[in-house]
Amino acid sequence: MQTSNISGASPLARRLLAISLFTLSIVGAALLPKASFAQTPTPSTQQVPGYYHMQLGDFQVTALYDGTASLPVNLLHGISANDIQTLLEDMFVPVNKDGVQTAVNGYLVNTGKELILIDAGAAACFGPAMGGISKSLQAAGYEPAQVSKVLLTHLHADHACGITANGKMAFPNATVYVSKDEAAHWLNKETSAQAPKEAQAFFQFAQDSVAPYEAAGKLKQFAAGASLADGVASVALPGHTPGHGGYMITSADQHLLVWGDVVHSHAVQFPNPQVSIDFDSDPEQAVATREKILARAAQEKLWIAGAHLPFPGIGHVGKQDTGYRWIAAEYAPLPAGN
Numbered sequence: 069m070q071t072s073n074i075s076g077a078s079p080l081a082r083r084l085l086a087i088s089l090f091t092l093s094i095v096g097a098a099l100l101p102k103a104s105f106a107q108t109p110t111p112s113t114q115q116v117p118g119y120y121h122m123q124l125g126d127f128q129v130t131a132l133y134d135g136t137a138s139l140p141v142n143l144l145h146g147i148s149a150n151d152i153q154t155l156l157e158d159m160f161v162p163v164n165k166d167g168v169q170t171a172v173n174g175y176l177v178n179t180g181k182e183l184i185l186i187d188a189g190a191a192a193c194f195g196p197a198m199g200g201i202s203k204s205l206q207a208a209g210y211e212p213a214q215v216s217k218v219l220l221t222h223l224h225a226d227h228a229c230g231i232t233a234n235g236k237m238a239f240p241n242a243t244v245y246v247s248k249d250e251a252a253h254w255l256n257k258e259t260s261a262q263a264p265k266e267a268q269a270f271f272q273f274a275q276d277s278v279a280p281y282e283a284a285g286k287l288k289q290f291a292a293g294a295s296l297a298d299g300v301a302s303v304a305l306p307g308h309t310p311g312h313g314g315y316m317i318t319s320a321d322q323h324l325l326v327w328g329d330v331v332h333s334h335a336v337q338f339p340n341p342q343v344s345i346d347f348d349s350d351p352e353q354a355v356a357t358r359e360k361i362l363a364r365a366a367q368e369k370l371w372i373a374g375a376h377l378p379f380p381g382i383g384h385v386g387k388q389d390t391g392y393r394w395i396a397a398e399y400a401p402l403p404a405g406n
């Protein structure tokens with residue numbers, strides 16, 4: 069046979085072959101440019117697109133990243149500053165001079181019949197660290213013009229500013245839905261005129277955000293508990309703001325509650341639901357609402373999506389000691405056919 073392998077060669081031939089391979093490797097290494105070993109690609113300065121899909125029965129829910137806010141730790145009240153510090157350390161949450169990183173998330177629900185956006189982020193209201201919802205939505209394969217409904221959990225600027233871009237409807241074919249109690253507070257000219265000076269900007273943000281929809285007859289108010297689409301119902305969660313609420317998304321016996329601002333600090337408020345935040349209009353009511361909905365979420369094993377939980381902010385609530393814990397969803401492939 070012409071093609072003998074090495075083990076079939078004579079001992080002398082094998083030795084000669086080994087020596088020549090060794091020599092070749094040394095000469096070869098010396099001849100190759102050093103850069104081919106040392107050159108490493110430059111790290112990216114761009115994070116991956118901010119979206120994440122999950123399947124909920126026949127629906128697809130997509131978390132959309134708007135950006136990040138810094139939450140000063142001294143805005144949290146109800147336990148000692150030392151205890152807050154310990155909880156943040158236990159959860160490895162870095163604290164810098166501005167506070168802790170807090171995600172701002174919106175959620176897109178594709179029911180197969182329509183595209184519904186829940187909360188629209190901050191747009192330009194709080195600077196460049198937020199305002200990415202439209203970009204995330206497009207990265208996820210959708211266009212703002214395809215959204216038929218925008219449901220707001222409340223009218224704070226980090227949820228509502230994103231519905232408007234340069235004074236125009238950012239979702240040109242959408243109707244915006246706000247609870248009656250929320251509209252009665254933020255969109256009432258008398259209430260806003262009487263509000264303390266430092267709160268005036270928040271009323272202005274809310275009114276400016278809905279203005280183009282109102283002018284087009286595309287702003288709708290609903291009573292808490294109302295059904296807003298097949299498989300989408302409002303859930304009253306008052307306290308953070310007077311008409312704050314979530315949306316229960318149901319498909320094929322699976323339930324996901326998009327709960328808005330029930331929790332601002334996952335490290336602190338899951339184990340201690342009694343901790344409130346300065347932004348709460350009625351801290352006592354906010355605490356009572358949080359305790360009630362955490363108990364329900366744990367009991368009914370609901371999927372949860374939170375506007376300020378670490379992105380994508382989707383997961384479950386478990387009971388732990390005297391409080392609760394957050395169990396984030398694991399990255400998962402989608403069922404075939406989607």
Ligand SMILES: [Zn+2]
Nearest residue numbers: 224226329375
């Ligand atoms: Zn918020």
